[in-house]
Amino acid sequence: MRCCGPSAPALLLLLSALTSTMSFSNLVLHNLSGTRTSTVTPFLKPRELKTTNSVVNVHAKPARDHEEDLELTRQIIMAHIEKYSSDGVIDDEEESTPSSSWRDRPQNDLMIRAALGETVERTPVWLFRQAGRHLPEYREYKDRVGRSFLEMLSYPEDVAECTMQPLRRYDVDAAILFSDILVIAEAIGIPVTMPGGVGIQVPEPLIDPEDIARRIPDISSINKDFILDKLGVVIDSVKLIRRKMQEENKSIPLIGFSAAPWTLLFYIVGGSSKRNTENGIKWLDEYPEASRQLLQLLTKIVTEYVACQVEAGCHMVQIFEAMGMMIDKDRFEKFALPCLEEISREMKTRYPEVPLMVFSRGACYMNEELSKRGFDIVTIDGSVERSSARAAVGERAGLQGNYDPTELIPDNDGTKTTDTVRATAVAMLHELGPQRLIANLGEGLGGKESPELVKAFVDSIHEESEKMIKV
DSSP states (O other): EESSSHHHHHHHHHHHHHHHHHHHGEEEEOOOOHHHHHHTTTTTOOOEEEEESSSEEOSSSSOHHHHHHHHHHHHHHHHHHHOTTTTTTTTOHHHHHHTTTTTSOOOHHHHHHTTTTTTOSOBBBBTOOOOSSSSSSHHHHHHHHHHHHHHHTTTTHHHHHHHHHHHHSSOOOOOOOOOOOEEEETTOOOOBOOOOSSOOBBBBBBOSSSHHHHHHGGGGGGGGHHHHSSHHHHHHHHHHHHHHHHHHOSSSEEEEEEOOOHHHHHHHHTTOSSTTTTTTHHHHOOHHHHHHHHHHHHHHHHHHHHHHHHHOSSSSEEHHHHHHHHOOOHHHHIIIHHHHHHHHHHHHHHOOOOOOOEEETOOOGGGHHHHHTTTEEEEEOOOOOOOHHHHHHTTOOOOEEEEOOGGGSSOSSSSOOOHHHHHHHHHHHHOOTTTTEEEEEOOOSSOOOOOOHHHHHEEEEEHHHHHHHHH
């Protein structure tokens, strides 16, 4: 989507002037964004200029006379006029499709309304890691294409397919981009591997502050162009997902996401959930200034990254502080919180109507502070007492979470059933209240969950919350 182009009346005036003063072969048409220009001559390769209702052919051979020259000029300008919408936004079909803007609320906007504090008729629900290995169709697709999880992230068609799979099976109220929190690490030159069974590995972590200067881009180079260059496949995937959602009539919000800066730092200096868990804190303590500089860089990348996701069509944004359990409260306030506050401030300045969600996993002691930093939704993990969750965020933010995903894993004695799922879902709704709530998990789906029980959770939230709200 591009805006701030010339108005349709202005283009008509231009057309009138051109018919009396300019030749088609000399015409220089400015891209309607005002950011690119291209000289259009009759000697360009044949191509089609697609518009909303027509296709204009531009031929490779020269115009036969002045009249044909002017007619070709008129066709191109009229094509742009057709593409210009009444609110001043241009739909560039190479980058967008009908109804692919974050500005266009989907038919099912429960998630957006709940996040912004509006009244809902039922509680919306989606699931952390709702796409992926717990689904048999995901495993079948992965085997069929013969690519690993990380490899699939380089193929927009794989990303789109995996994003769509849970939407076909469950009545969830949002899709989430199928990706990984560490694509940013790869983008700045830090290789990441997932060999299986041993968790995420960073074989070449940053060693010291000098290593930052040698290996990491300068903060001055971080902008939209950097994101499109290094993470363009993600942005292309978002656009393809929106097209697929439209084709399959899935009119629900698409959530974009990113890891938070502290989580990224933790991994790129060699920490992991299984080993070297002290590396992150060691960096903060031994290299405080270098850590701040690195966190500032990562903050800028995260901001530009999720902004590009929004521009590509995401309706909502989720920030994952996935390694919150690897930092204590004092260091969180000193190092991690300023980054989250800056991301929130910048995103709310650019996109005030786009709901912003945060999950400080393992560090929910920061939820009260996060609710003061502009986030619309604060996520609670399984450690949070539901009775105190609302008091922590007050009226400043809504809640997301915190259903126990182990309730969705079948056991040998058959005690986990659709009935037990419904009962525990109802308990969560009563304890947290059905309004200003996005029902979700306290942890992501791990792969052992039963699709039948997952469906029971989604359906129970909808059905039971609707009853509660009506009462």
